[in-house]
Amino acid sequence: MTTPTDTTAALKLSPCPPVPPSDDGRTQLKLRRVAIDTYRENVAYLHRDCELYRAEGFQALAKVEVRANGRRVLATLNVTLDPRIVRCDEIGLSMEAFAQLGVEAGHPVTIQQAEPPASIAALHRKIGGERLTREEFYAIARDIAEHRYSKIELSAFVVATHASELDREEVYFLTEGMIAAGQRLDWRERLVVDKHCIGGIPGNRTSMLVVPIVAAHGLVCPKTSSRAITSPAGTADTMEVLAEVELPIERLQEIVRAHRACLAWGGTAQLSPADDVLIAVERPLSLDSPAQMVASILSKKVAAGSNHLVLDIPVGPTAKVRSVPDAQRLRRLFEYVARRLGLSIDVVITDGRQPIGQGIGPVLEARDVMRVLHNHPHAPIDLRQKALRLAGRLLECDPDIRGGDGYGIARDILDSGRALAKMQALIEAQGARPFDPERPPLARHRFEVTAARDGVVTGIDNQRIARIARLAGAPKVAGAGVDLMRKLGEPVRAGEVLYHVYAEYPADLEFAREASAHASGYTIGEPHEVPQMFVEF
């Protein structure tokens, strides 16, 4: 803590040159880019000897507004004593904040204490457990999207909406507010379809099969995905093994016009930007309340221009949703909000007892996907089956397809090679990267985890396997991850391999080895101990 005494001392020791005022009489500082990644929290760095530091509120953690050229960013203030970070006539901005301001280094800027976000009163009402109006949710979503909330305020919002649960009308207001706070794509098509999974199941890469299948049939499916947040691979990470995924929005639109689909990263389009900001807080808190999940997913989908969505809710003992009643409650909330938004939704409750497919990690998952498209003999059957069923449901939104016929049509498209051809067209259009599914570029180092006893596999812990894959380097190292050799219910003998772990760096290998030695994620037991499938899908 800075005390009055040592401030004075410092001021005497290193007198700061007076800084010229701008036209409106405000002191101007020179902008500097401080090469620190503060993960979506804008941070401004001010030297303690800067004359502005003495002014009200200009103390560590205060929120300041930095202006230049009619543009502005909001940032949390950190105070420094090191002139190599900022000199006392400068204001530093962390990397993202600097990019947001969009002004070159050295440019004169003014700073002032930020007005508290207009929606803070509404936030306080929600903390107090009150119900908020549509206008209040709109204001909150806008302030969040514009980075007006500090991490502390974001956390307060996430916890308050979790603790005093939002009613479904409020979830709808929040979702609509989040859509309104960003861009909204319009594909000028009657039917724009999408599929989404609430997450939590490693290897669950069905989008990369469903999209080419339904696009081959002729449906418009402009799929934008996120990168992994807490998982070993997101669809964007896996697709990136095969093709470019960071496409300018204009290029994305061209591809969709030409091919009816895309498989791209959604981060370039400013779709529901409040969602991206909230995730930065929900992730470290591991909070994923139904209200926030619904608002997050549906705001992204509607902003991306979809009007028909198949939603996958996996249920299992180590999945996000652990019981069918919970899944049904979540389904009803999705359906209510989707209807209010004018989005047609088909919620599918699926088997989430174990990872889907064989590989976990971008390269390994890309290999599985391509094997399914190639009808390869080692293609994982569960991944193929699940993708066909989801694609079938999506196809049935075509008024020309009768209920129940979707699965068969999807299977024909896959088996005939038309899905593969569509995928290859998408890969070419987005910018192909060389990839041979029979020689996937796996990470250099490998170790195996073996069974300690004879028996059958009675459990595979989704979270544990995901953690081991992440420790091994996925998704940052695309070729790292876990390759499963046994699935639920399969017999295994002591010493046989349960899975391989791939890592590029010895340190990562050791982290993953320690973790798998501590708990492999597998349980081996008797056949009757295999958990029942919660749902028949």
Next chain:
Amino acid sequence: MTTPTDTTAALKLSPCPPVPPSDDGRTQLKLRRVAIDTYRENVAYLHRDCELYRAEGFQALAKVEVRANGRRVLATLNVTLDPRIVRCDEIGLSMEAFAQLGVEAGHPVTIQQAEPPASIAALHRKIGGERLTREEFYAIARDIAEHRYSKIELSAFVVATHASELDREEVYFLTEGMIAAGQRLDWRERLVVDKHCIGGIPGNRTSMLVVPIVAAHGLVCPKTSSRAITSPAGTADTMEVLAEVELPIERLQEIVRAHRACLAWGGTAQLSPADDVLIAVERPLSLDSPAQMVASILSKKVAAGSNHLVLDIPVGPTAKVRSVPDAQRLRRLFEYVARRLGLSIDVVITDGRQPIGQGIGPVLEARDVMRVLHNHPHAPIDLRQKALRLAGRLLECDPDIRGGDGYGIARDILDSGRALAKMQALIEAQGARPFDPERPPLARHRFEVTAARDGVVTGIDNQRIARIARLAGAPKVAGAGVDLMRKLGEPVRAGEVLYHVYAEYPADLEFAREASAHASGYTIGEPHEVPQMFVEF
């Protein structure tokens, strides 16, 4: 956001030398002090090219544990590209975190992903609205005191305990847990008295009068105070105008043994350290729930060794507590928790309609206090009266004093000069600073705020006046602040001075002038519009 592609590119461009492992096989980095004040949030800075950055969780905002010499600190990770901040064989720590680790720069340290705090499960239960046990509150308080919670988690705790209100038993558990997580002073006296105000009223410096009065009578009153958090002056800031307040705990104990009292800053003694951490979040959120107020105040008092407390709750339209029923509710909570802690408490509800005394800001308040002690003709009467009444209540905890006699005894001690003599003894003992109350060292620049019309003062906004005093530089600039020329109910003519504002720096002067021009904090009206005193104290 860092993408897999550009990480690889950066690694190729600036290969990092391999770093030697320590005995336990962990990679060692060199410690560096990064001169950034992150206001009580520990931050660690890692270069993006450091080989450890690739490992699981080592990404921006992850919580890491930095170890050296058997000591450790927890910190939130920021990732940098600038070798002037940290090189890729170094780990940087923000100023407070560096001081906590207590190891010199350049020392080899290891880092690893921090285990989530053990009490996070309890935090999640509280977010879910559940009631927590004594053990859970102890664990939470310990983790907070040890800086194991991130700002996001702290905010989550503050909001969750606010939203799903703690019952009074839980407030007691939390308070006790906060006491247990720090040091506890033992004065080896049967009766150790203290007084405290919940805050919110500028100029309310009664402690500096009550302490010398009751100590002159012979009661033990080891008063430790905080510095201003959101106000223009705390007792520690004001006392610092007259004497040293940052005293080592041993010196403090000597002074109390010799003089029965002290008036010192409490920050050196590690009393209820969890409270200091929580304040760093409550302040920017402006959240001050009854539960947290009670836990904060009572944990500090009990840890400081007091067993008898007079607590001042001011009530008024711009005070923290705005109605007598609210004050009564708060009183009952204080009384319940105090009884469970074995602390005798006397809650006094006081007039909080306007600032107390004349001056606002450390030097101006020190002037007022010294004028009261000197029985100066310009001594503010309201400050004198309130201090005498509170001192009287405190004196009555002496079993030899009959109920109702305290006020008269306090007045005798003050009028006779014994309180002044005691104050001078305390000032000498703590280390006197030169101060002449008739020539207070006020800040260089001054402007006045005048009445726009004839009438009587019908309102003085505590918060507005505090804000103007802070904009003028208080408490960082001790001589800055506001000097009130008119109080509630007093007649005033158009053009007459309502108050003077003192500032040391032209920029501060302008900030304060803008604010007072926008809203002076005074309302002038008719005599019948003067708000009634809520309470007769």
